[in-house]
Amino acid sequence: MAVDALDAKILRLLLEQPRTSVREYARLLGVARGTLQARLDRLERDGVITGTGPRLSAAALGHPVLAFVHVEVTQGHLDDVGDALAEVPEIIEAFSITGGGDLMTRVVARDAGHLEDVVQRLIQLPGVVRTRTEIALRQRVPYRMLPLVDAVGAEAGRQR
Structure with missing residues (x-):
């Protein structure tokens, strides 16, 4: 388009x-x-x-901890695990990925202990082989679309 x-x-x-x-x-x-x-x-x-x-703030909803949890899945179980991830309210996004793992999730939690509980829940899902968790320390670039919109608009203007 x-x-x-x-x-x-x-x-x-x-x-x-x-x-x-x-x-x-x-x-x-x-x-x-x-x-x-x-x-x-x-x-x-x-x-x-x-x-x-x-757009809502997970931190303002009492979930200030943000982590990226990589999930390795048994071959042939990607859809099942993806469906199971959708049932975990602390998972606010999940993507199929290439590289070291099969899925990457964005997880929010109340504190480190709650994050551990969420990760333990993920590990127990049928088809999950292992997880790797990375905790975000500080957001450096907030979610944004305006720079991309400006670039697309400028490109469209040059193609006239």
Whole structure:
């Protein structure tokens, strides 16, 4: 799906001002409301916009410890283990990966003891061979999309 310069401007506004109305976005961009709505609908339909909900803080929810747990899985059990991981509320993301392990999870916990309990739960899942845990000390670059949107928009503008 090609994102053009106007799409990039729309995405930038959505990221910078998520609570603004469609009418106000159209006014700020100098386009018709119908044009803006059609663009938003297309961006959602094409999977560029995947959600509009708030981003929540695990730390503010009482889970300040963040760890990355690599999970090695018995061959042929990746889907089963992936389904089981989805049942663990402290796992906020999980990915199939290449390299040293089969899955990488992002796990939050109340403290080190709680993290150990979560890891022990993972080790007991059928199909899990071993885990390796790395605790995050400090976030250096927060989740962000704006620099990527700007780069995509600039590239689209140069290709005109």
